[in-house]
Amino acid sequence: MKYRMAMAALLGMTALSLSVRAEGLTQGDPAKAQKIVAQTCAACHGADGNSTNPTYPKLAGQGAAYLYTQLSDFKKQDGKPAKRPNPIMGAIVANLSQDDMHNLAAYFASQKPKLGYATDAKLAKAGEAIYRGGIMDKNVPACMACHSADGAGIPTEFPRLAGQHAQYVVAQLQAFRSGTRANDPNAMMRTIAGKLSDDEMKAVAEYISGLH
Numbered sequence: 001m002k003y004r005m006a007m008a009a010l011l012g013m014t015a016l017s018l019s020v021r022a023e024g025l026t027q028g029d030p031a032k033a034q035k036i037v038a039q040t041c042a043a044c045h046g047a048d049g050n051s052t053n054p055t056y057p058k059l060a061g062q063g064a065a066y067l068y069t070q071l072s073d074f075k076k077q078d079g080k081p082a083k084r085p086n087p088i089m090g091a092i093v094a095n096l097s098q099d100d101m102h103n104l105a106a107y108f109a110s111q112k113p114k115l116g117y118a119t120d121a122k123l124a125k126a127g128e129a130i131y132r133g134g135i136m137d138k139n140v141p142a143c144m145a146c147h148s149a150d151g152a153g154i155p156t157e158f159p160r161l162a163g164q165h166a167q168y169v170v171a172q173l174q175a176f177r178s179g180t181r182a183n184d185p186n187a188m189m190r191t192i193a194g195k196l197s198d199d200e201m202k203a204v205a206e207y208i209s210g211l212h
Contacts, residue, residue, distance in 0.1 A: 028064065028099075028106030036100060037107060040092055049111040054167035061113035063155030067105035071096070073183045083183040109155075116163030118210030127207030130200060138195045143204060151211040162211045169205035174198075 037047060041059075045051045049060030059067065073084035075093040082090055093101070118124040132149070134142040143161070147153045151162025161169070175181035176193035184190055193201070 028068075028102035028104070030103065030107040030110050033100070033103035033107035036096075036104060041104070041108075045108075049108040050114045051165070054165040055171075056165075057168050058113060058116075058164055059108040060111035062108060062160050063153060064102075064105040064109035065156040066153070066159045067108055068101055070183075071101040071104065075101075084181060113160070113163055115212050116165070116209045118166075118206050120206055123203050123206040124210055125207075127203035127205065130204045131207050131211075135195070135200070140192055140195050143208075151208060161208045164208055166202070166205040166209040169208050170201050173201045173205070 041047075044053065044056040045059050049058060049062075051058050070084065071089075071093055074082055074086055074089040075096070076082050076090070096104070130140070131143040134140045134145075144151075146158040147161045148158075151160060151164075153160040172181060173189075173193045173196065176184065176189040177196070179190060182190060196204075
C-alpha cells in the first residue's frame with residue numbers, strides 16, 4: 001500500500017510539473033518546418049521522423065508539447081547552460097527560433113510512426129513484466145503508469161515510447177541513472193533508472209522496441 005501511495009504521489013507531482021511546462025505552447029505549422037527538416041533533421045531522424053539508426057530516436061508521432069520541451073532543453077537560455085546538454089543537438093537548436101521549434105514539434109508529431117519489432121523474445125518477455133508491473137521489491141513503478149499500456153504516452157506530459165529503438169532507450173536510461181541527463185521534472189526518471197540494473201534496462205528497452 002505504501003509503495004502504491006508513494007508512486008501515485010510522485011506521478012502526480014511530475015504530471016503537474018510537466019503540464020505547467022507545456023502551458024502556453026502555440027500551435028506550430030508543420031509546413032513551415034519542412035525546409036529545416038530536409039536540411040538538418042532528416043540525416044539522423046529521417047524525413048518522416050522514423051529514424052533507421054538505433055543511435056537516434058524516432059520522432060514520428062511523438063507529442064508536440066514533449067518535442068518542443070526537449071528542443072528547448074537542448075538550447076542555452078539567457079546565457080544559462082542547457083537543461084539537456086548535448087553537443088550535436090545544442091549546435092542545431094542554437095540557431096532555431098521559438099517559432100522554428102514549435103513548427104518542428106508540430107511536423108514530427110504529425111508524422112505516422114512505423115512499427116518496431118523486438119528481436120529477442122525472451123528478453124522482451126522479461127521487459128514486459130517490468131513495463132506492465134514494475135519491480136515492487138525495488139519500488140520501481142510500472143512504465144505503463146505514465147507511458148500507457150500501448151506506449152503512446154500522454155502527449156503533454158509523458159513521451160511516446162512504442163517502437164522506439166532499444167539501443168536509444170537503454171542509452172537514455174543510463175543517462176538518467178548517471179545524472180548526465182537531468183531534465184526530468186522532480187528527478188522522476190533519475191530516481192527510477194537509479195534502481196534498475198543494466199539487464200533490467202535492456203529487457204524493458206527490448207519490450208518497448210516491439211510495443212504497439
